[in-house]
Amino acid sequence: MTVVYVLLPLALLLALGFVGMFIWATRDGQFDDVRTPQLRVLFDDDPVTQTETSGEGSSGAKKERS
Amino acid sequence: MGFGGTQTSDRKTEVFCAHCGLPVPPGLVTSDGSPSFCCSGCKTVYGVIRSAGFDEFYALKAIDDDRLAAPANPKLASFGEFDEPDFVRMHTREGEGARRIDLYLEGVHCAACVWLVEKLPEMVEGVISVRLDFGRSVATVLYDPQAVELSRVARALDRIGYTPHPFRSSERRALARKEERKLLIRLGVAGAAAGNVMLLAIAMYAGAGEDPAVAQLFRWISLLITVPTVLWSGRTFFSGALAGLRAKTLHMDLPVSLAILGATASSAVHTALGQGHVYFDSVAMLMFLLLAARWAQVRALRSASDASELLFSLAPSKARLLGEDETSREVPVESIVLGQRVEVRAGESIPVDGVVEQGLSRVDNALLTGESVPVEVGEGAEVHAGANNVSARLVVRVTATGEHTRVGRLLAAVEEAQRRKAPIVRLADRVASYFVLGVLLMSGVTAAVWWGEGSQIVVERVVAMLVVTCPCALGLATPLALINALGAAARNGIFVKGPDTVEALAHIRHVMLDKTGTLTQGRVALTSFDGDAGLLESVAALEAQSSHLIARAVEEATPPGAAGRHDVQDVEEVAGGGLRGAVDGTPLVLGTAAFLRASGVDVSSTWESRMAQAAERGETPVLVASDGHVAALAAFGDPLREDSQEAVGALGRLGLSLGILSGDHPRVVQHVARALSIDGAVAQGGVSPELKLATVEKMTAEGRQTAMIGDGVNDAGALAAARVGIAVRGGAEVSLATADVFLTRPGLMPAVHLIRGCRATLRVVYRNLGISLIYNAVGATLAVAGFINPLAAAVLMPLSSLTVVLSSALARPFPRPPSAAPAIRPVTRKQEVPA
Numbered sequence: 001m002t003v004v005y006v007l008l009p010l011a012l013l014l015a016l017g018f019v020g021m022f023i024w025a026t027r028d029g030q031f032d033d034v035r036t037p038q039l040r041v042l043f044d045d046d047p048v049t050q051t052e053t054s055g056e057g058s059s060g061a062k063k064e065r066s
Numbered sequence: 067m068g069f070g071g072t073q074t075s076d077r078k079t080e081v082f083c084a085h086c087g088l089p090v091p092p093g094l095v096t097s098d099g100s101p102s103f104c105c106s107g108c109k110t111v112y113g114v115i116r117s118a119g120f121d122e123f124y125a126l127k128a129i130d131d132d133r134l135a136a137p138a139n140p141k142l143a144s145f146g147e148f149d150e151p152d153f154v155r156m157h158t159r160e161g162e163g164a165r166r167i168d169l170y171l172e173g174v175h176c177a178a179c180v181w182l183v184e185k186l187p188e189m190v191e192g193v194i195s196v197r198l199d200f201g202r203s204v205a206t207v208l209y210d211p212q213a214v215e216l217s218r219v220a221r222a223l224d225r226i227g228y229t230p231h232p233f234r235s236s237e238r239r240a241l242a243r244k245e246e247r248k249l250l251i252r253l254g255v256a257g258a259a260a261g262n263v264m265l266l267a268i269a270m271y272a273g274a275g276e277d278p279a280v281a282q283l284f285r286w287i288s289l290l291i292t293v294p295t296v297l298w299s300g301r302t303f304f305s306g307a308l309a310g311l312r313a314k315t316l317h318m319d320l321p322v323s324l325a326i327l328g329a330t331a332s333s334a335v336h337t338a339l340g341q342g343h344v345y346f347d348s349v350a351m352l353m354f355l356l357l358a359a360r361w362a363q364v365r366a367l368r369s370a371s372d373a374s375e376l377l378f379s380l381a382p383s384k385a386r387l388l389g390e391d392e393t394s395r396e397v398p399v400e401s402i403v404l405g406q407r408v409e410v411r412a413g414e415s416i417p418v419d420g421v422v423e424q425g426l427s428r429v430d431n432a433l434l435t436g437e438s439v440p441v442e443v444g445e446g447a448e449v450h451a452g453a454n455n456v457s458a459r460l461v462v463r464v465t466a467t468g469e470h471t472r473v474g475r476l477l478a479a480v481e482e483a484q485r486r487k488a489p490i491v492r493l494a495d496r497v498a499s500y501f502v503l504g505v506l507l508m509s510g511v512t513a514a515v516w517w518g519e520g521s522q523i524v525v526e527r528v529v530a531m532l533v534v535t536c537p538c539a540l541g542l543a544t545p546l547a548l549i550n551a552l553g554a555a556a557r558n559g560i561f562v563k564g565p566d567t568v569e570a571l572a573h574i575r576h577v578m579l580d581k582t583g584t585l586t587q588g589r590v591a592l593t594s595f596d597g598d599a600g601l602l603e604s605v606a607a608l609e610a611q612s613s614h615l616i617a618r619a620v621e622e623a624t625p626p627g628a629a630g631r632h633d634v635q636d637v638e639e640v641a642g643g644g645l646r647g648a649v650d651g652t653p654l655v656l657g658t659a660a661f662l663r664a665s666g667v668d669v670s671s672t673w674e675s676r677m678a679q680a681a682e683r684g685e686t687p688v689l690v691a692s693d694g695h696v697a698a699l700a701a702f703g704d705p706l707r708e709d710s711q712e713a714v715g716a717l718g719r720l721g722l723s724l725g726i727l728s729g730d731h732p733r734v735v736q737h738v739a740r741a742l743s744i745d746g747a748v749a750q751g752g753v754s755p756e757l758k759l760a761t762v763e764k765m766t767a768e769g770r771q772t773a774m775i776g777d778g779v780n781d782a783g784a785l786a787a788a789r790v791g792i793a794v795r796g797g798a799e800v801s802l803a804t805a806d807v808f809l810t811r812p813g814l815m816p817a818v819h820l821i822r823g824c825r826a827t828l829r830v831v832y833r834n835l836g837i838s839l840i841y842n843a844v845g846a847t848l849a850v851a852g853f854i855n856p857l858a859a860a861v862l863m864p865l866s867s868l869t870v871v872l873s874s875a876l877a878r879p880f881p882r883p884p885s886a887a888p889a890i891r892p893v894t895r896k897q898e899v900p901a
Contacts, residue, residue, distance in 0.1 A: 032243065
C-alpha cells in the first residue's frame with residue numbers, strides 16, 4: 001500500500017492541472033458560445049462545389065465591391 | 067444544387083423558393099425551369115451568393131437547426147451612418163492592429179448561415195475575420211479601417227441576406243458575462259473536488275480504511291481538497307444566507323450553508339483527532355449539485371434577457387441629418403443635437419421628437435398611443451420619436467432627443483413603477499424558513515435522545531442529522547423545474563426574463579389586454595368589401611397610383627400582379643376626399659360620400675346608413691362608384707389577430723378574468739370587446755399610458771394578481787407595474803425591456819400556453835418539494851435513531867437528488883413546439899450532410 005504515498009499526490013497534481021486548464025478556458029471565453037463550434041465542424045475547409053459554376057464563380061464578383 | 071427551383075411534396079405540387087425554401091406564391095412561379103423565389107429579397111440574395119461562388123451554402127443549408135427559415139429581406143440601404151466618426155467611436159474597438167465590431171445579424175437560422183457569414187473576408191477586401199455566435203446571431207467582425215469602410219462591410223452582409231445592426235453591448239452585459247464565467251469556474255472546481263473526494267471515499271468504504279495509516283492519509287487529503295473548495299466555491303451560499311439574514315428573511319441558502327459548514331467543521335475536527343466520521347464526500351457532492359442547478363438556471367435566464375437585448379439592436383439607430391445645402395447624410399441618432407433638421411422618408415420611423423417644418427404625411431402612433439388609425443401631420447405639427455412616418459417625406463426640426471423625448475420620459479416613469487413593485491417571496495424560500503426551524507428542532511430532539519451517551523456521541527449524532535437533512539434536493543427542487551420550463555418555453559418562442567416570473571404567472575387571476583397590436587394586428591387592412599367583388603381588382607389598380615395608407619391595404623387584399631393588368635388613366639387624388647380615374651376605360655371614383663357627390667355621383671341613403679354602420683364599428687368606410695353609380699362599400703380597419711378569439715376563450719377557461727385597456731377610441735374598443743365576447747364594462751378605451759399604469763398598479767395594490775399583455779410604448783408602464791408583464795411580438799423595444807416575458811411568435815396563444823405551462827411547472831415544484839421533504843423526514847428519523855453514518859448519508863443524499871432530477875425531467879409543461887412544415891425542410895438530415 002505504500003505506493004499510494006506516491007500515486008495519490010501525483011493524481012492530485014494531475015487533477016490540479018486539469019482544474020487550472022478549465023479555469024483558463026473559462027476565463028478565455030471558450031464556454032460563452034457552445035452552439036456555433038458544433039456547426040463549424042461540419043464545414044469543409046475547401047469548398048467542393050466549384051465544379052458546377054467554376055467559370056462564373058471565379059471570374060464573377062469574388063471580391064465584391066458594392 | 068441541393069434544393070431550389072421546383073420540388074414537389076407528397077401532397078400537392080408546390081414550388082419552393084430557391085433561397086429560403088419557403089413555398090413560392092403561385093403568381094411568382096417561373097415556367098422556364100429557372101429557380102423560383104418567394105420574394106425579390108431572396109432573388110437578390112441568391113444572385114449575390116451565386117455570383118460570389120458560394121453555392122455550397124445551399125448544400126449546407128439542410129444541416130438545419132430548430133429555427134424556422136425566413137425569406138431574405140435585404141434592406142439594400144447604403145449604411146452610410148456606419149462611416150460616421152461618432153458611430154465608429156461608439157460601436158467599434160481597437161484589437162490586434164485592426165478594428166473590431168459586434169454586429170447583430172437579422173436572418174441567421176442555420177449552419178449554412180454560419181458558413182456564409184464567416185466567408186465574408188473572401189468577399190470583401192479588408193475584412194480580416196468574422197466569427198458568428200450562432201446562438202445569439204452576433205457576428206464579431208475584425209477589419210482593417212485603412213482598407214475598407216465599415217459601410218461596405220455592412221452592405222456586403224446585407225446583400226447576402228443578413229441585415230446588420232450595431233450591437234449595443236452595455237457594461238451591464240459585460241458584467242453579467244463575467245459573473246457567469248465566475249459561477250462556471252466555481253462549479254468546475256466544486257465538480258473536480260467532488261469527483262476526487264468521491265474516489266477517495268469509495269476506496270475507504272471498500273476497505274482501504276482498514277489500515278489506520280492509509281485511512282488517516284485519505285482523510286487528510288480529502289480535507290485538503292474539500293476545505294479550500296468549501297471556502298471558495300461555497301461562498302455563493304454563505305453570502306446568500308448572510309444577505310437573507312440581514313434582510314431578516316430565511317433564505318434557502320441558510321440551511322444549505324448550515325449543513326456545509328457544520329459537516330465540514332466536524333469532519334475537519336475528526337480528521338485532526340484521527341477518529342470519528344468524516345463527511346467530506348457528501349459536502350463536495352452537495353456543493354457541486356447545487357451549483358450545477360444554479361448555473362443552469364442563470365444560463366437559461368440569460369438566454370432570455372440576451373434575446374430581448376438583441377431586439378434593441380433592431381431599433382433604428384440612425385437619422386438622416388439635413389445639412390445647410392439640403393443634402394442629407396445618415397448619422398447615429400446619438401450625435402444629433404437640438405435645433406438640427408432631420409429628414410424622415412416614408413416608411414421610416416421618426417428618430418427624435420420634433421416639429422414638422424416641411425411636408426404633409428400621416429404618422430402611425432400605434433406603438434406610442436395605441437391609436438389604430440394614423441393621424442395626419444403637416445407643417446407645425448408635433449411628432450414623436452418611435453412613431454412611424456407612413457406616407458410622405460417629412461422634414462423635422464429636432465426639439466428633443468434620447469431620454470428627453472416623450473418615450474424617454476415615459477421610460478423614467480416605467481423605472482419608477484418597477485422600483486415600487488414589491489418583491490415576491492418565493493415558494494422555496496417560504497419552505498426554507500419552516501425547514502430551518504424543523505432542522506433545528508430535530509437537532510434538539512437528537513441531542514436530547516443521546517444526551518446520556520456523552521458529549522462526543524451527541525455532537526456526532528447532531529452533525530449526522532445536519533448532513534442527512536441537508537436540503538440538497540430541496541435546493542434543487544425549484545431550479546430544476548424552472549430550467550425545464552424555461553427551456554421548453556424558449557423552444558416555443560416564449561422568453562421569460564425573471565426567475566420569479568414562472569411562479570408569479572401560476573398565481574395570476576386577472577389579465578389586462580392592450581388592444582392595438584395585441585388583440586388586433588395593429589395595421590390598416592381591408593375588413594369588408596360590400597358589393598360587386600369583381601370591382602376589387604379595378605379598385606386596386608387605381609389605388610396603386612396612390613401612396614395613401616388605404617392603397618396599401620387594398621394591394622394586400624388582392625393577388626400580386628393583379629393591379630398591373632389594368633389600364634389606368636386620368637388619376638386625380640384629393641387629400642381628405644378620395645381618388646378618381648379611369649380603369650380600362652370605365653370611370654371609377656373612390657372616397658367619402660361628399661367626394662363622390664362632388665364628382666357627380668348620387669349617393670343613396672342606403673349606402674349612407676351602411677357607411678354609418680362601418681363607422682360605428684370603428685372602421686373607415688370608402689365608397690366605390692363605377693361609371694357614375696355607387697357599386698360597393700369597402701371598409702378599412704384594424705383586423706383582429708387570427709388567434710385572438712381562441713386565446714381569449716382559452717384564457718377564460720383557465721379561470722382568468724379579462725379586461726381591455728386601450729388608448730384607442732372607446733367605440734372601437736367596445737366593438738373589439740363585443741367581437742371577442744369580453745364584457746364591455748371591463749373594456750376601457752381612451753386610456754392614457756399614465757392611466758394604464760395607475761389602473762394596473764391599483765389592481766396589484768388591491769392584492770389582485772394581475773398580468774398585463776401589451777405591445778406598445780404606452781403599455782410599458784403597465785407592463786412594469788403588473789405582477790407579470792407580457793410583451794407580444796412586434797412590440798416597441800421599451801415594452802420588451804420592461805416586460806417580464808416576451809413572445810417571439812405572433813399571436814396571443816403563446817401567452818395561453820405560457821400560463822398553462824407555469825401552472826404545470828408549479829405543480830412539479832410542489833411535487834419536488836414533497837419528495838425532498840419525505841427523504842429528509844426519513845433521514846432525520848434514521849439520524850435520531852443513530853443509524854446514520856457517512857456511508858448512509860453518501861447514499862441517501864444523491865438518491866433524493868436523483869429522484870428530484872427525474873421528477874423535473876419527466877415533466878412536460880408546454881406543448882411540443884409546432885413542427886416545421888415539410889416545405890421548410892424539404893431534405894432530411896441524413897441525405898444532405900456531405901460525406
